[in-house]
Amino acid sequence: MLRLTGRRPTPRRALPCGRDPACFSFWGASGAVGGSPVDSARYRTSPTESGNPHDPPFRAACPPRSSTTGPSPCGHSVKRPGRQESAGGEPPHGCRDPGGTSSADAERTPGEAAGGTPREVLGAPHRLLSVVAEPVDPTAPEVVVAAADLLATLRSEPSTAGLAAPQIGLSWRLIAFDARRHPRSRSWAGELVVVNPRLAAASHWDHAREGCASIAGLTADVRRATRITVHGHLPGSGEPVTIEADAFEARCIQHQLDHLDGLLFLDRVPGALSLHRRLHTCDA
Amino acid sequence: MxxxxxxxxxxxxxxxxxxxxxxxxxxxxxxxxxxxxxxxxxxxxxxxxxxxxxxxxxxxxxxxxxxxxxxxxIEARRHFCDEGDGLGYVLTVHGPDRPGIVSAVSAVLAADGGNITGMSTRLSGRLYVLIADVELPKEVDVAALMRQLAAVGASLDSEITFRPVEPDLI
Missing domain, CATH: 3.30.70.260 (ACT domain)
Known part of the structure; x- marks a missing residue:
């Protein structure tokens, strides 16, 4: 199991907009919301019949993997001792092409399959943003492709620090985040996609203003834990991973977990005066 | 004065x-x-x-x-219920914009004696958001009220959350 704990590495980058950190959160797609639903049929998998709660509830017809402990199908080593490695240059773990073996990948150009395809970020109100997402098999090729797309979408939004699969039209329990660039990050795991993440511990609660890529123009003061432990699996290898996050990264991850439960930050606003117009954006 | x-x-x-x-x-x-x-x-x-x-x-x-x-x-008026008697809740409604959202939701609250003590509504694109501070009399059946709110929310194609205020008293 990977255990990602805090580090305080590279110098923080300046905000792309040069504005106050408060305007930089896990939002950013102000111009990319409100479009048509994304076709998710390509990612659909079949439910398992085992009924065992410990089994992945969805299991796709994927080719057998050679190993669950070696190099991941994404081509990157799973040997990643937490946050001790460089946060800057390492490719994202578990987020790449599973080897070109899936039918979904066969439909893609090599460039797309290697890096994922940025997808449209859905804007509220949208049905997929209000339903509970389904757990998935982290080793399924479709899930690996979805993880790559999620990450590619995250990368295409420079002022967005996290996304959840429902935001790109997939009601699956996948989140992607990268809190390295946020000036209020204290430590960070780097760029990461986690399948079936679940919150195991939360403490040190605090209020802060946050926005969302799926909600243009609004922010709110939301109370969240500033220290959390999250368990999940890496896409491709399916290797269990534990993330211990704090500060902004913890907030970002909790925000994405809410998306998987069909919740928006609006559902956690503590009072009428805590809802705010977003007067300026970083991605303008 | x-x-x-x-x-x-x-x-x-x-x-x-x-x-x-x-x-x-x-x-x-x-x-x-x-x-x-x-x-x-x-x-x-x-x-x-x-x-x-x-x-x-x-x-x-x-x-x-x-x-x-x-x-x-005006004359200064005492709050409708004595301090400490009311139950504080926060109501969130979000969904596609349409006429009648505020009236439908507030009518449900008013029917049970709920008092809206603060409210913000925002329209952002197609998204309509309502956040309200609500004070309920102690005798209100909150579970029944939440069921009514959920029904109203469904009729409006909107999501509604209704949760107790979480004061950070130190």
């Missing part, structure tokens, strides 16, 4: 609040409770002021060409 409710509405520009509050200070009025926000590029301000001037005189002092100002004498 009289109590007046003053409302100020005008196009937002730097200095509006300074001008209004400066006029109030010049005539010896004391600002008690107040709230201000921007609505569609307009500044909207409500103040509860006390002082020796009556509301008519206050209105004369505050008049400005680019502002709509009203002033009315």
């Amino acid at each position: 009289g109590l007046s409710a003053v409302t100020v509405l005008g196009v937002d520009r730097p200095g509006v609040i300074a001008a209004v509050t400066g006029s109030l200070a010049d005539c010896g009025a004391n600002i008690q409770d107040s709230t201000m926000t921007l609505l569609g590029g307009h500044v909207a301000m409500m103040l509860l002021v006390s002082g020796e001037l009556d509301s008519t005189e206050l209105l004369k002092r505050l008049s400005a060409s680019d502002l709509v100002v009203t002033a009315s004498a």
Whole structure:
């Protein structure tokens, strides 16, 4: 199991907009919301019949993997001792092409399959943003492709620090985040996609203003834990991973977990005066 | 010493609040409770002021060409329920914009004696958001109320959350 704990590495980058950190959160797609639903049929998998709660509830017809402990199908080593490695240059773990073996990948150009395809970020109100997402098999090729797309979408939004699969039209329990660039990050795991993440511990609660890529123009003061432990699996290898996050990264991850439960930050606003117009954006 | 409710509405520009509050200070009025926000590029301000001037005189002092100002004498009223008797909740509604959302939701609350003590609504694109502070009498069946709210939310194609206030008392 990977255990990602805090580090305080590279110098923080300046905000792309040069504005106050408060305007930089896990939002950013102000111009990319409100479009048509994304076709998710390509990612659909079949439910398992085992009924065992410990089994992945969805299991796709994927080719057998050679190993669950070696190099991941994404081509990157799973040997990643937490946050001790460089946060800057390492490719994202578990987020790449599973080897070109899936039918979904066969439909893609090599460039797309290697890096994922940025997808449209859905804007509220949208049905997929209000339903509970389904757990998935982290080793399924479709899930690996979805993880790559999620990450590619995250990368295409420079002022967005996290996304959840429902935001790109997939009601699956996948989140992607990268809190390295946020000036209020204290430590960070780097760029990461986690399948079936679940919150195991939360403490040190605090209020802060946050926005969302799926909600243009609004922010709110939301109370969240500033220290959390999250368990999940890496896409491709399916290797269990534990993330211990704090500060902004913890907030970002909790925000994405809410998306998987069909919740928006609006559902956690503590009072009428805590809802705010977003007067300026970083991605303008 | 009289109590007046003053409302100020005008196009937002730097200095509006300074001008209004400066006029109030010049005539010896004391600002008690107040709230201000921007609505569609307009500044909207409500103040509860006390002082020796009556509301008519206050209105004369505050008049400005680019502002709509009203002033009315009021009596201070006690809250509808004694302190500590009400139950505080926060209501969130979000969904596609359509007429009647506020009225439908507030009617459900009013039917059970719920009092909206603060409310913000925002329209952002197609998304309509309502956040309200609600105070309920203790005897209200909150579970039944939440079921009614859920039904109203479904009829409006909107998501509704209704949760207790979480005060951070230190």
